[in-house]
Amino acid sequence: DFLQDEKKADLINSYLFFIEKENNLKPVLFPQEKKIYKSLDELLDKLENEKKLYRETEIKIRFGSESVNEETKKIYICPFTGKVFGDNTHPNPQDAIYDWVSKCKENTERIGGLKSKRFFVSEDPEIIAKYITKRKEPITKIVFSSVITGKLFNSKKAVIDDFKKHHVKFLTLMEVQNQNKFQIEDSLLKFIEKNLTEEKIKNFVNLLANYKEFEPYLEQWVG
Structure with a gap:
C-alpha cells in the first residue's frame, strides 16, 4: 500500500516504512520540548517521573449562597x-x-x-x-492540574487524555528522518542508527527480491 500511495518512494523511505511497521513504532513529537520520542508511552512515563505532566491539588466546593441569614432585617x-x-x-x-x-x-x-x-x-x-436555612459546609476535593496549561481536571486520566489530544503529534519514521527542526530522543535515535545500516538495507532489498510485485521498484532503486 505504501509503494502504491508513494509512486516515487525511494529505497530509504520504503525501508523506514518497513521497519516502522515491523517494530510497531509510533514516534511522537512533543512540540513544547521540540523533541521526538520513540512512543507516546515513553514520553508519558518520562513526564510523570519528572512530575511535568500533572499536579495533585485541593479545591473547595461551596454550595450556593444564603438568601437570608441572621443579619437580614427585611x-x-x-x-x-x-x-x-x-x-x-x-x-x-x-x-x-x-x-x-x-x-x-x-x-x-x-x-x-x-x-x-x-x-x-x-x-x-x-x-x-x-427563611433562614443552614448552608452546607464547603467540601474539599482532590483534583489534578495540567503542568502545561494549568487547567484543572477531575482525574489523572482526564489530564492525560487532554495531553494526548492537544499537545503531541504522531509522526512516521520517514518524517522523523527527513526533518532537522526537532531533536530526536536518545532511544529513538539509537534505534534508527542501529537499523539504518547498509547491511540491513541490502537484506531488505534481498527480501523484496523474492516477490515479483516489487520488481519495478527494485529496478528503480538498484538498477
Whole structure:
C-alpha cells in the first residue's frame, strides 16, 4: 500500500516504512520540548517521573449562597414560588423581586394582560427566621492540574487524555528522518542508527527480491 500511495518512494523511505511497521513504532513529537520520542508511552512515563505532566491539588466546593441569614432585617418574597431576597444578601433586592415575579412561570396572575408584579415584604424577625436555612459546609476535593496549561481536571486520566489530544503529534519514521527542526530522543535515535545500516538495507532489498510485485521498484532503486 505504501509503494502504491508513494509512486516515487525511494529505497530509504520504503525501508523506514518497513521497519516502522515491523517494530510497531509510533514516534511522537512533543512540540513544547521540540523533541521526538520513540512512543507516546515513553514520553508519558518520562513526564510523570519528572512530575511535568500533572499536579495533585485541593479545591473547595461551596454550595450556593444564603438568601437570608441572621443579619437580614427585611425580606422580599415571591408568593408564587417562595423565592426570597434579603436586604443584606442581594445588592438590589426590590429590583430583584420585581424581575423575578415578572418572569416567574408559576405566576399566572394578569393585570391588563401583563403578569402581576405582586410580592410580599416582611420585616418581622419571626417571619425572616423561617427563611433562614443552614448552608452546607464547603467540601474539599482532590483534583489534578495540567503542568502545561494549568487547567484543572477531575482525574489523572482526564489530564492525560487532554495531553494526548492537544499537545503531541504522531509522526512516521520517514518524517522523523527527513526533518532537522526537532531533536530526536536518545532511544529513538539509537534505534534508527542501529537499523539504518547498509547491511540491513541490502537484506531488505534481498527480501523484496523474492516477490515479483516489487520488481519495478527494485529496478528503480538498484538498477
